[in-house]
Amino acid sequence: MKFSCEKLTLQNAIGTASRAVASKSSIPALEGLLLVCSGETLTVTGYNMQLGIRTCFACNVEEEGQLVLNARLFGDIVRRMPDDTLTLVSDEKQTVKVTCGDADFDIVGLPAGDFPELPEVEEKNAFSLPEKTLRAMIQQTIFAVSTNEARPVHMGSLFEVGVDALTLVSVDGFRLALRREKLEQNAGGEFSFVAPGSALNEVEKVCEDVEEPVKITLGDRHILFEVGGTELICRRLEGEFLDYKNAIPRKNPIKLLVDTKVVMESLDRVGVVISEKLKSPVRCLFSQDKVFFSAKTANGDAKDVCRIEGDGRDLEIGFNNRYLSEALRYAPADSVKMELNSSISPAIIVPVDDSDESFLYMVLPVRLKA
Numbered sequence: 032m033k034f035s036c037e038k039l040t041l042q043n044a045i046g047t048a049s050r051a052v053a054s055k056s057s058i059p060a061l062e063g064l065l066l067v068c069s070g071e072t073l074t075v076t077g078y079n080m081q082l083g084i085r086t087c088f089a090c091n092v093e094e095e096g097q098l099v100l101n102a103r104l105f106g107d108i109v110r111r112m113p114d115d116t117l118t119l120v121s122d123e124k125q126t127v128k129v130t131c132g133d134a135d136f137d138i139v140g141l142p143a144g145d146f147p148e149l150p151e152v153e154e155k156n157a158f159s160l161p162e163k164t165l166r167a168m169i170q171q172t173i174f175a176v177s178t179n180e181a182r183p184v185h186m187g188s189l190f191e192v193g194v195d196a197l198t199l200v201s202v203d204g205f206r207l208a209l210r211r212e213k214l215e216q217n218a219g220g221e222f223s224f225v226a227p228g229s230a231l232n233e234v235e236k237v238c239e240d241v242e243e244p245v246k247i248t249l250g251d252r253h254i255l256f257e258v259g260g261t262e263l264i265c266r267r268l269e270g271e272f273l274d275y276k277n278a279i280p281r282k283n284p285i286k287l288l289v290d291t292k293v294v295m296e297s298l299d300r301v302g303v304v305i306s307e308k309l310k311s312p313v314r315c316l317f318s319q320d321k322v323f324f325s326a327k328t329a330n331g332d333a334k335d336v337c338r339i340e341g342d343g344r345d346l347e348i349g350f351n352n353r354y355l356s357e358a359l360r361y362a363p364a365d366s367v368k369m370e371l372n373s374s375i376s377p378a379i380i381v382p383v384d385d386s387d388e389s390f391l392y393m394v395l396p397v398r399l400k401a
Contacts, residue, residue, distance in 0.1 A: 032096025034068050035118040036088070038109060038131055044075045044086050045106045047261055050233045051077035051084040052102040060145035063099040066119075067143070068092045076149065077102060082230050083149040084237070086261040097143035098125050105129075108136050149264055152250035156222045158192055159244045160214060162258055166238040168199045168210045169231050171361040171390065176228035177203035184270030187225040190247075194221060201228070202273050206354050207393040208361065209275070225272055226254050230265035237261050279393055283370035283379060287317065288340035290366055291359040297324055297337035298359075302352040304330040312397035313352040317343020317371065326352070339369075348374045349399040358392035374399070 045064065053061040056079070065076040074087040098121055109117065112131035121127045125140035169188075177185035182204075191198040198211045226234075234256050238245065241259040248255040249267075256263040298313060301324045305311050309328040316323040319342050325334045348371065358380050359367070370379040380392040 032066070032068050032098060032121045033094040033119070034073055034090050034092045035116055036073065036090035038112050038114055038117040040088055040090070041073075041075075041117055042106075042109050044073070044088055045102070045109055047086045047237060048075040048077035048084045049102045049106055050236065051079055051082045051263075053079040058145075058147075059101075060099050060141050060147070062101060062103070063141060063146070064102045064105060065097065065099050065143060065146040067097040068095050070095075076146070078147060078149055080147065081227075081266060082233065083264040084233065084261065085149065085264075088260055094120075096121065098127070099141040099143060099146050100127065100138065101140075104138060108138070150250075150253045152248055152253045152255040152264060154248050155250060156192070156220070157246060157248040158197070158214060159246045160197060160212070162238040162241060162243060162245050164212050165245050166235050167363065168197070168212060169235045171210050171363055172199050172201040172208040173228055173231055173235070174357050174361060175201040175203050175206050175208035175392075176231075177201075179204065182270075184225055184268050184272050186229075187227045187268040188231055189223060189225050189272045189275075191223045192221060200272075200275050202275065205351065205395050206358060207273075207275060207279065207391075208358070209391040210363075211389050222249065224249055224254065225268040225270075227265055227268055230254075230263065234258075234263055237263060279379065279391065280372065280376060281370070281379070283372045283376070285317065285344055285346060285371040286341060287322075287343060287369045287371070288366060288383060289359075289369050290339075291362060292365065294322075294337055294339070295356050295359050297322075297335045298352050298356045300324075300335050301326045301333040302356070304328045304333045305352060306330070312349035312399060313355070314399055315348050315350060317346045317348070319343070343371070346371055346374065347399065348378075349397040350378065350394055351397055354394050358394050362390055362392055364390075 056062050067074040072087050073090045076085040115132040117131040119129050127138050127140050129136045189200040196213050201208045243259050246257040311326050311328045314325045322337050367380050368383050377393045377395045
């Protein structure tokens with residue numbers, strides 16, 4: 032195998048594919064990247080048996096071939112090379128010479144046959160949407176994905192694909208995050224699936240580098256995300272996802288208009304006395320056009336008053352300050368409507384405009400001690 036390309040182009044491809052490389056594995060090839068030279072293209076693949084990322088780019092191929100190189104070592108070598116044209120040559124014994132400018136390295140690779148094949152995703156359903164849209168939807172819901180392995184299906188986000196809209200939902204037992212966006216075209220009808228949160232984190236990073244539509248293909252057991260010259264393949268999560276439509280109470284008598292930044296700053300001030308060791312809910316007393324926040328731990332007492340619009344009817348309710356703050360932070364609006372009912376009912380955060388259904392966040396309350 033012999034090819035040459037710009038060092039920076041190869042470095043970016045290694046960075047992308049390395050996100051799916053196993054940090055430690057009993058199979059040495061899984062700690063490596065598969066390099067395949069074919070035609071005028073170099074394809075770089077990382078795979079950890081759960082997630083696979085394959086990215087390709089045009090380069091000057093003088094001799095076709097394939098081999099596996101340790102991802103960390105190869106990445107470190109390329110990153111330290113000067114910004115110039117890089118050449119890689121390998122022989123039948125997987126001995127590799129990497130040269131760039133005046134620098135050169137001799138390393139040993141592994142046979143390509145040692146690298147497990149990525150799953151083939153046979154198309155059952157597929158749809159496309161702009162990468163900016165998908166990236167924003169993931170960013171604004173991924174924080175609510177569960178880390179509890181007792182319910183594996185909730186360790187991912189639910190994709191509900193309708194005729195003209197995509198709904199993304201994450202839940203972790205304490206809060207719920209929902210984002211909805213219109214789809215320009217979806218010929219595949221209505222369907223749904225759950226994608227692992229760990230894979231969606233990588234999809235979001237891959238989307239940062241390009242400005243092209245993302246095609247999402249659903250197979251029997253796997254999901255394929257295609258964006259630019261990169262493919263990401265992950266397993267579907269099986270199981271029954273929360274029936275979120277019936278879990279969200281919408282007949283809430285208290286409706287308040289809040290400035291997300293102002294409330295977050297107030298929660299941040301009161302939360303200073305709260306820590307991992309000294310946990311405490313934030314006590315919220317909603318009255319006419321203002322809310323009183325307070326927290327008490329062994330560190331001390333904190334109180335603050337925050338201006339809002341509407342009558343809170345003197346409702347006193349407790350929340351985990353981080354959960355409430357994150358819901359406000361990721362809501363894609365400067366002002367939101369907060370719906371409340373009782374001290375044991377969740378807070379619902381929705382757009383100010385009732386006709387806008389682009390987002391909904393739900394945070395469960397924490398019982399307050401007398």
